[in-house]
Structure formats: C-alpha cells, structure tokens
Amino acid sequence: MLNISGLKEGIVLDHIQAGKSLDIYYHLGLDKLECQVAIIKNAKSSKMGRKDIIKIEGDLNSLDLKVLGYIDHNITVNVIRDNTIVEKKSLKLPKKITNVIHCKNPRCITSIEQELPDVFYLSDEKTETYRCLYCEEKYGK
Amino acid sequence: MRHLLNPLDFSVEEIHQLLDLASDIEHHLPKYAHVCDGKKIATLFYEPSTRTRLSFESAMLSLGGSVLGFSSADSSSAAKGESVADTIRIISCYADICAMRHPKEGAPLVAATHSSIPVINAGDGGHQHPTQTLTDLMTIRSLLGRLSGMTVGLCGDLKFGRTVHSLINALVRYPDIRFVLISPPELRVPEYIREDVLKAKNIEFKEVGNLDEAMPELDILYMTRVQKERFFNEEDYIRLKDCYILDKAKMKLAKENMFVLHPLPRVNEISVEVDNDPRAAYFRQVQYGVYVRMALIMTLLEVEKPC
Numbered sequence: 278m279l280n281i282s283g284l285k286e287g288i289v290l291d292h293i294q295a296g297k298s299l300d301i302y303y304h305l306g307l308d309k310l311e312c313q314v315a316i317i318k319n320a321k322s323s324k325m326g327r328k329d330i331i332k333i334e335g336d337l338n339s340l341d342l343k344v345l346g347y348i349d350h351n352i353t354v355n356v357i358r359d360n361t362i363v364e365k366k367s368l369k370l371p372k373k374i375t376n377v378i379h380c381k382n383p384r385c386i387t388s389i390e391q392e393l394p395d396v397f398y399l400s401d402e403k404t405e406t407y408r409c410l411y412c413e414e415k416y417g418k
Numbered sequence: 419m420r421h422l423l424n425p426l427d428f429s430v431e432e433i434h435q436l437l438d439l440a441s442d443i444e445h446h447l448p449k450y451a452h453v454c455d456g457k458k459i460a461t462l463f464y465e466p467s468t469r470t471r472l473s474f475e476s477a478m479l480s481l482g483g484s485v486l487g488f489s490s491a492d493s494s495s496a497a498k499g500e501s502v503a504d505t506i507r508i509i510s511c512y513a514d515i516c517a518m519r520h521p522k523e524g525a526p527l528v529a530a531t532h533s534s535i536p537v538i539n540a541g542d543g544g545h546q547h548p549t550q551t552l553t554d555l556m557t558i559r560s561l562l563g564r565l566s567g568m569t570v571g572l573c574g575d576l577k578f579g580r581t582v583h584s585l586i587n588a589l590v591r592y593p594d595i596r597f598v599l600i601s602p603p604e605l606r607v608p609e610y611i612r613e614d615v616l617k618a619k620n621i622e623f624k625e626v627g628n629l630d631e632a633m634p635e636l637d638i639l640y641m642t643r644v645q646k647e648r649f650f651n652e653e654d655y656i657r658l659k660d661c662y663i664l665d666k667a668k669m670k671l672a673k674e675n676m677f678v679l680h681p682l683p684r685v686n687e688i689s690v691e692v693d694n695d696p697r698a699a700y701f702r703q704v705q706y707g708v709y710v711r712m713a714l715i716m717t718l719l720e721v722e723k724p725c
Contacts, residue, residue, distance in 0.1 A: 384522060386502065386527075389522055392501070393528060410527070415610060
C-alpha cells in the first residue's frame with residue numbers, strides 16, 4: 278500500500294478516470310507551479326474500479342476548473358482547509374473553452390494564423406460536442 | 419454596429435425587412451442612386467471571385483458610393499504575412515464597410531472582432547456564404563411568392579458547397595420546408611448539417627443519389643458545381659465533377675412551376691439547352707443578388723430608405 282500524506286491546505290481532484298491524471302496535470306498547468314503535487318495512478322475505487330487522484334498543496338484560486346470540466350466533468354474537486362474537506366465543487370461542461378484544444382480543420386483560419394486564441398463552444402450538451410468558434414468544425418475528444 | 423457573417427445573424431423578421439427593401443430597390447432603382455454618396459466599400463478578396471466581388475461593387479456604385487479593394491491574396495499585404503486582424507484595422511481607416519472573401523474558414527469572424535466598420539462575409543472556405551443565401555432567398559420569394567411550404571432539392575457538391583449549407587440554415591427557419599439532398603455518397607452534406615440542423619429541428623429530408631427520381635417532387639432545384647479548389651486530391655475531383663448534368667430530358671420530369679437556381683459559375687452541371695427554359699432562374703438570380711446586396715449595404719450602414 279502506497280502512503281501519501283494528507284493535505285493541510287489545497288485541492289484534491291478525485292475520481293479521475295484511470296490514466297488521465299497526467300493530461301490533467303499538464304492542462305491545468307500544474308507543471309508550472311512551485312507547490313507540491315501528488316499524482317496517484319490506478320488507485321482502487323469501489324465506484325470506478327480504478328481511478329487517478331491528484332493532490333495539490335496550497336491556495337489555488339487561480340486553477341482553471343473550466344478546463345477540468347471539459348476534460349471530465351465527473352471529477353470531484355475537494356477543497357481542503359486545516360486537514361478538512363470544506364467544499365466539494367461540482368464541475369459542469371463549460372460553455373466555452375479557450376486555448377485548451379486546437380482545431381484540426383486544415384481549412385480553418387487558425388491553421389494559418391497561429392496567434393489566434395483557440396476558442397471552442399459547447400454546441401450540444403447531450404453529446405458533449407464542442408465546435409471551433411471560427412469554422413464550426415466538431416472537435417473529437 | 420452590425421456585421422453579417424452567417425445567414426442566422428439576421429432574424430426571420432430582419433430578413434423579411436431586408437428582402438422588402440431589396441424588392442423596393444428592384445422596382446424603384448433611380449430613387450436609391452445617391453443614398454450612399456460619399457460612402458466607400460472595401461472588397462477584400464483573398465481568393466478570386468469575380469462574380470461576387472463585382473456584385474458588391476455594382477451594388478455600392480448603384481447606391482452612389484465608391485469602391486476600393488483587392489481581388490487576390492497576392493495583391494494584398496497577406497502576401498507579406500499580414501494577419502487578417504491587422505488588415506481589417508487598416509481597412510477600417512479607409513472605408514465605411516467591407517466585404518471579405520477568404521479561403522480560410524472563420525477569417526471574416528476574426529475580421530469582425532477587430533473591425534470598426536461593418537464586415538460582410540462574402541464567403542469563407544467551405545463554411546458560409548450569407549449574401550448568396552440572401553440572394554437565394556430573394557430569388558425564391560420573388561419567383562414563388564413565399565419562403566415556406568415547399569420542397570427544395572439541393573444537388574451536386576453538398577459537402578464543400580457553402581452556399582448549400584447557408585441556404586439550409588436559412589430555410590429551416592420557415593414552416594413546412596422539406597429537403598431532397600441529391601449527391602454522390604462522397605459529397606453528402608456534412609454531419610453537423612444533418613445532425614445539428616436537420617435532425618435537431620425535425621426537418622423532413624431525404625438523401626438520394628438519383629436526380630431523375632427526385633425531379634417530380636421539387637418546387638426549387640438548387641444545382642451546384644463540384645468545386646475543384648475544395649479538393650486536396652485531383653483524382654477525386656475528376657471522378658466526381660460530372661456526376662449530375664441537368665438537361666432538357668430531366669427538365670421534362672419537373673413540375674411546370676418548378677424553378678432552377680444555381681449560385682454560378684456553372685461549368686457543365688446545367689446544359690446550355692436548359693437556359694431558355696422559363697424555369698431556369700439562375701441568371702435572374704444574379705440580378706437579385708445585386709439588389710439584395712444594395713439592401714444589405716444600406717442596412718448595415720444604417721442608411722435611411724428614401725421617400
């Protein structure tokens with residue numbers, strides 16, 4: 278059994294689909310932070326069988342939870358203060374995401390003007406479909 | 419300030435008003451001859467399109483305004499690597515309104531984001547071509563007297579044909595519209611039109627491969643050209659370019675009050691023998707295009723209708 282110490286102050290991202298934690302690590306820009314980050318892969322889960330968990334130390338107001346909602350809105354976000362969970366944030370599919378994914382349509386203006394922000398909007402909540410703001414091409418996850 | 423990037427930027431009511439204005443222009447052309455005196459339109463054409471560019475220029479000249487612009491990316495600063503955003507900031511200092519055609523999809527949206535003058539999308543890649551749609555709507559309304567309760571056949575390149583996508587988007591807002599989509603399997607309408615527009619709005623449609631069988635049920639037949647510039651592979655283009663040719667024999671299968679539209683240019687998908695058929699409306703469509711662009715320029719420049 279692997280032991281990782283508890284968090285006094287920070288965020289725990291729980292119920293991450295097994296194998297997705299590193300994607301989330303980079304999408305959230307955690308590689309650029311100075312704080313301690315623990316990534317637990319393939320933890321046993323009664324609900325999911327296997328899951329990943331990320332523990333992030335410190336005050337993380339600047340964390341872009343929209344990105345997290347796009348990647349997997351089933352992730353649980355636990356806010357920890359004084360070793361206690363003080364808040365559980367639920368994630369929603371964001372209406373709009375910027376600079377998270379890049380349009381793959383070779384006819385899109387973003388294919389030649391690469392300084393443009395990559396903006397996608399949620400075109401169908403049921404099917405979790407995102408489309409490029411510029412060319413409306415569907416993005417396949 | 420408003421732009422026109424997508425046919426859906428205007429509500430059904432606004433389109434109705436625009437088409438009324440275009441119709442008034444058609445019947446009282448001289449009274450509009452000076453409503454845009456002193457105004458300039460910039461036609462920014464990053465890919466060649468003589469027809470659409472000249473239609474915009476003709477429209478502005480008929481309103482008393484002036485025109486400036488370029489007709490290919492080679493003759494613009496784009497050849498030096500200037501971004502669309504920078505170009506439109508500059509053009510905003512030179513003109514009062516602009517019409518942009520660009521091979522890349524979404525370029526007019528980028529322009530509109532950075533522009534201080536109204537931007538009209540004059541066609542962006544295989545994406546949208548709203549002024550062609552307004553032209554098509556005006557043509558249909560003028561010929562049939564309505565924009566509802568009809569069966570519209572769209573034939574040819576339904577995959578890359580942006581005029582087709584724009585027209586479908588515009589027509590689904592009117593009641594009792596039915597589509598017959600006639601194309602080879604490789605050139606069927608994109609999935610987002612089928613799923614998000616037609617199926618999502620419960621619009622009756624069918625996808626068929628045979629034009630002859632579809633002819634008798636149509637009120638409007640909208641022919642399109644298979645566009646060479648949209649193909650990455652020349653072999654595919656050659657294989658598909660002559661898949662449908664409308665000729666006299668096919669016209670015999672159609673209703674007497676059916677009309678044939680085409681965004682032009684035609685290559686050989688409509689035989690010239692059809693041109694003299696009273697149901698061939700594609701050249702009248704070009705004239706309607708000028709009137710509707712005149713109405714659009716007036717609307718976006720907020721020019722008052724003359725008494």
